[in-house]
Structures are given as C-alpha cells and as structure tokens.
Amino acid sequence: MSQTLRGADIVARSLSRLGLRRVFTLSGNHIMSIFDAAIEADLDLVHVRHEAAAVHMADAHGRLTGEPGIALVTGGPGHANAVGALFTALGAESPMVLLSGHAATWELGRGGFQELRQAEMAAPVTKASWMAKDATSLGRDIGEAVRIATSGRPGPVHVSLPSDLLDARSEESAVLWPERNAAARASLSASATDEIASAIATAKRPVIVAGPQLSNVAGRALLARLEAATGAPAVIMESPRGIVDATLGAFPDLIARADLIVLLGKALDFTSKWATGPAFDPDVRLIAIDPDEALVARARKEKGARLLVGAVADASAAAEAVAAHAKPTPSTWLAEARAALDRRPAGWGSLVSSTPGRLHPAEVFRALRPVIERDPDTVLICDGGEFAQWGQSMLPLRRRLINGVTGSIGSALSFALAARMIERRAPVFAVLGDGTIGFHISEFETAARRGLPFVAILGNDARWNAESEIQRRDYGANRMHGCELLPSRYDQVVTAFGGHGEYVDKAADLPAAIERALASGKPSCINVMIESAAAPVIRL
Numbered sequence: 001m002s003q004t005l006r007g008a009d010i011v012a013r014s015l016s017r018l019g020l021r022r023v024f025t026l027s028g029n030h031i032m033s034i035f036d037a038a039i040e041a042d043l044d045l046v047h048v049r050h051e052a053a054a055v056h057m058a059d060a061h062g063r064l065t066g067e068p069g070i071a072l073v074t075g076g077p078g079h080a081n082a083v084g085a086l087f088t089a090l091g092a093e094s095p096m097v098l099l100s101g102h103a104a105t106w107e108l109g110r111g112g113f114q115e116l117r118q119a120e121m122a123a124p125v126t127k128a129s130w131m132a133k134d135a136t137s138l139g140r141d142i143g144e145a146v147r148i149a150t151s152g153r154p155g156p157v158h159v160s161l162p163s164d165l166l167d168a169r170s171e172e173s174a175v176l177w178p179e180r181n182a183a184a185r186a187s188l189s190a191s192a193t194d195e196i197a198s199a200i201a202t203a204k205r206p207v208i209v210a211g212p213q214l215s216n217v218a219g220r221a222l223l224a225r226l227e228a229a230t231g232a233p234a235v236i237m238e239s240p241r242g243i244v245d246a247t248l249g250a251f252p253d254l255i256a257r258a259d260l261i262v263l264l265g266k267a268l269d270f271t272s273k274w275a276t277g278p279a280f281d282p283d284v285r286l287i288a289i290d291p292d293e294a295l296v297a298r299a300r301k302e303k304g305a306r307l308l309v310g311a312v313a314d315a316s317a318a319a320e321a322v323a324a325h326a327k328p329t330p331s332t333w334l335a336e337a338r339a340a341l342d343r344r345p346a347g348w349g350s351l352v353s354s355t356p357g358r359l360h361p362a363e364v365f366r367a368l369r370p371v372i373e374r375d376p377d378t379v380l381i382c383d384g385g386e387f388a389q390w391g392q393s394m395l396p397l398r399r400r401l402i403n404g405v406t407g408s409i410g411s412a413l414s415f416a417l418a419a420r421m422i423e424r425r426a427p428v429f430a431v432l433g434d435g436t437i438g439f440h441i442s443e444f445e446t447a448a449r450r451g452l453p454f455v456a457i458l459g460n461d462a463r464w465n466a467e468s469e470i471q472r473r474d475y476g477a478n479r480m481h482g483c484e485l486l487p488s489r490y491d492q493v494v495t496a497f498g499g500h501g502e503y504v505d506k507a508a509d510l511p512a513a514i515e516r517a518l519a520s521g522k523p524s525c526i527n528v529m530i531e532s533a534a535a536p537v538i539r540l
Contacts, residue, residue: 005175010139015070028101030114045072052082056089062149064423065422067095068146079101086122088406097159099142102131119131132165138165151183200327213315232333243279247393268299361391361533381412382400382412384431385433389536409435434461459530464483500525501527
C-alpha cells in the first residue's frame with residue numbers, strides 16, 4: 001500500500017538516494033520541514049553561522065571530492081546571503097547545488113513572507129537556476145541540479161523550494177525520484193586529437209594552460225602525464241593575477257616566448273590577457289579545448305585565424321586522448337620551461353622583517369613549509385591578498401584550495417571546515433590575512449562544536465594590504481587611507497569560541513606555536529604579526 005510523503009521528505013530522501021548525505025546549512029522558517037525530514041533520511045546537517053559559509057563549504061567539498069557539495073538555506077535574506085558565495089564557486093568550476101527555501105507559491109506576487117525573485121537573483125552566478133513547481137517532481141529537480149553541476153564545465157546550480165511544496169503530501173507511487181547517472185564527458189574526435197597532438201609536436205615552444213577544474217590531485221597528476229608525453233609544460237591558471245601569479249614562478253617570461261598556447265578547459269579571458277599585447281609573441285597561435293561551446297566560439301572570435309583548433313570536449317578526456325597520441329620531438333624547451341616555473345628568488349631564503357615585533361611573510365612560510373611537507377596529504381588553503389600570495393608561491397601545491405579566479409575573499413575558514421570533514425587524518429592549514437578573517441570568524445564556533453581541528457595561519461598587519469598597495473602604486477604613499485584595521489587579538493577571539501589561540505611576534509617562536517596548535521586537537525588560530533609587503537612577482 002502506497003504511503004504519502006511530504007515534499008520535504010522527497011527532497012531529503014532524494015539527497016540520500018544520490019549519496020549526498022552531508023548538507024551544509026543554516027536553519028530558517030522555510031526549510032524547517034527539511035530539517036525534520038533529514039532525521040529519517042539520515043542526512044548529516046552541518047549547521048553553520050552564515051549562509052555564505054554553507055555555500056563555501058559545499059564549494060570546497062565539490063573541489064576536493066569531485067562530488068557535488070550541497071548547501072541548504074532558508075528563503076529571502078538567507079538566500080540573499082548565500083548568493084554572493086556562488087560567484088567564488090562559479091569561478092572555481094566547483095560542482096555544488098544550493099537549495100533555498102522560498103515563499104509559498106500561493107503567496108507569490110501578493111507580498112508573501114520574505115518573497116524574493118530568488119531564481120533570477122542566482123542566475124548570473126550559476127550554471128542553471130530555477131524554482132520548483134510541483135511536489136512530486138522535487139526529486140527530479142534535485143537529480144537534474146546534480147547532473148548539471150557535474151556535467152561539462154562543472155559549476156554551481158540553484159533550486160528554490162517553495163514552502164507549500166515542501167509541506168504538500170503526495171502518494172509515494174507518484175514521486176519522480178532522481179536517477180544518478182555519470183556526468184557526460186564529451187570526447188575529442190580522432191581527427192581533432194591528431195591535429196592537436198601534431199600542432200604541439202611541431203611547435204618550438206608550446207605551453208598548455210589548464211583551468212581550475214584540473215587543480216585537484218587527480219587533475220595535477222593527469223597534467224604531469226600530459227606534460228611528460230608531449231614535452232609541453234602544463235600549468236593551472238586559477239588566480240585572478242593570471243600570468244603574474246607567483247605560484248607559476250617566472251611564467252611571464254615563459255609565456256612571452258610561447259609560439260603555441262593550448263587552452264585546456266581554460267577560458268580565454270582577463271587572466272591570460274586574451275593572449276594579446278606586449279606580454280605575448282604577436283604571432284602566437286592558440287588551441288582551445290573546452291566543454292562549453294560558447295567559450296570555444298569566443299576564442300575563435302577573439303583570435304580568428306590564429307586559433308588553429310577549437311574543440312568542444314571535456315578537459316580531462318581531452319588530456320588523456322592527447323597524451324595517448326602525443327608525438328614529442330627532442331627539445332630542451334621543457335627543461336627550460338620547468339626551470340622558469342620552479343624559479344623562486346634565492347633571496348627569499350634570507351628575507352627578514354625590518355620592523356621590530358613583526359615578521360616578513362617569507363619568514364612565516366619558511367617556518368610552515370617543512371611542517372606541510374611532512375605529510376603529502378596535507379590540505380593547504382590560501383585566501384586573501386598579498387600575504388596569501390606569498391603562501392601560494394612558497395608552499396607545496398599537491399592538495400591546495402585558493403579563493404580563485406573571481407578574486408573574492410573570505411572563504412578560507414569555511415574551506416578548512418569542509419576539508420577537515422573530508423580529510424580526517426592529515427593536517428589542514430588555512431593561510432589568510434586579517435581582512436579575510438573578519439568575514440567568517442564565527443565559523444570557529446562551528447568547527448569547535450563539530451570537533452574539526454585545523455590550523456589558521458593569520459598574517460596580521462592591521463590593514464587591507466592589497467588595497468593599500470593599489471593606493472600606494474596608483475595614487476602615492478601620501479594618499480593611502482581608508483584601509484586601516486586594528487591589530488586585533490584574533491587568537492583570543494578563537495579561544496573564546498572554544499578553539500586554540502597563539503600570538504607570535506618573533507620568528508623564532510613560530511615553529512613551536514605551529515606544533516602546539518597541531519597538538520591541541522582544536523580549531524586553531526596563530527595570530528602572526530607581520531609587516532606589510534606587496535605580493536611577490538617573479539621574473540628571470
């Protein structure tokens with residue numbers, strides 16, 4: 001005999017059927033029925049302190065696992081709080097789904113409680129965004145959102161769930177449950193594979209530039225195989241600093257010499273300066289491989305005859321195909337390129353602060369690097385402006401999350417919580433500045449409540465330093481203003497939240513502080529007083 005189910009039960013059971021039992025959420029009127037349904041569906045509700053943090057955690061989950069992260073927030077202001085964080089996930093090509101409660105359908109246009117055009121609001125920062133229309137098809141909506149989030153170029157998807165649909169009862173036999181199908185992967189044609197492999201083989205100085213979706217462990221391993229097979233250096237461009245990202249070493253000098261650039265799931269955009277101007281050989285040719293047909297078309301429009309091949313294909317599948325059909329020719333180019341990419345100035349080893357009671361960022365990361373290198377599974381998170389750029393350039397890359405190509409900050413602590421839920425053994429470090437920590441410092445309470453230890457290395461220079469550097473560069477040192485902060489004791493705030501705090505103003509004290517933080521078994525903040533320093537730029 002068929003039983004009736006609430007729409008909320010359909011949503012919760014659909015997530016469970018799809019194997020998506022961890023839900024990052026913040027409670028609210030519109031979604032309390034889903035909280036209730038989560039009990040029978042055996043969902044793990046990770047209850048956070050701000051809706052944007054829930055999205056950031058789902059984003060990190062998607063990046064680290066390849067499985068879509070799920071964020072659940074209430075309607076109206078809860079949804080509005082969450083939407084901004086979707087932009088970070090979109091830029092990072094992270095598979096995730098935001099489910100938002102919503103005013104009842106019968107209230108729409110009548111001034112309903114917290115009524116807002118939510119789907120339209122989320123549309124610019126998602127791959128797809130819609131409002132559910134029928135209780136029996138809520139499961140199908142969830143399944144479709146997951147499919148879209150993981151297909152082609154991964155990214156966030158939003159579905160609004162009207163409260164009357166969540167409360168409505170339907171016969172279980174009428175429910176359209178989701179189906180979990182493997183995400184579609186468009187492959188390169190045999191002719192395109194051969195043409196691309198031949199173009200790389202005949203180029204004198206080819207460079208492969210991959211997008212953020214290949215920044216995980218599997219993606220980096222695949223790019224290493226592709227590089228070895230083709231003899232073309234392969235890099236990941238995932239920072240708004242683009243070709244001057246210090247993570248890539250002396251990449252500006254390298255890319256200036258390239259005669260062929262292969263965009264592997266990487267959009268032709270501001271980060272690559274559209275492969276034009278004085279930073280590039282005026283005759284450089286391009287190949288664009290992307291799952292998004294519109295981005296291939298954009299590259300063709302931008303580059304015209306200089307685009308040798310434009311292919312619609314999954315980046316990973318394309319990399320595997322090209323590696324298998326590679327036709328490398330003897331050359332010293334790869335060795336030269338690797339030397340440039342791995343270059344770090346020798347002077348960094350002796351950089352010290354000129355300000356008493358402050359450390360230079362290089363001193364901080366010289367102390368942190370050997371700790372990170374002890375365990376290859378360590379997760380490193382870098383978020384923010386100038387301080388984090390030093391971290392990105394000086395610390396290992398194997399398992400790393402950064403705030404991404406959108407340049408938005410504030411996600412580090414949320415990323416760290418999600419990372420700790422995935423990686424239960426190896427250390428998790430978050431590198432961030434004192435501007436960044438202000439966005440979501442209350443998530444230390446979430447971490448303490450859930451028993452999620454990690455170590456935040458906080459560079460505290462009592463200013464928004466990235467913006468201060470812009471003011472200094474563009475307007476002069478005498479016109480720097482509006483970016484000052486207090487040298488606050490964030491370590492004490494974290495202690496009050498139930499975590500572990502350390503205060504460091506001498507380089508010699510930092511290694512022991514890191515060890516104490518790790519040994520505490522608590523979410524920790526090492527408040528390191530630093531001198532303001534511009535982000536590094538590396539040249540040959």
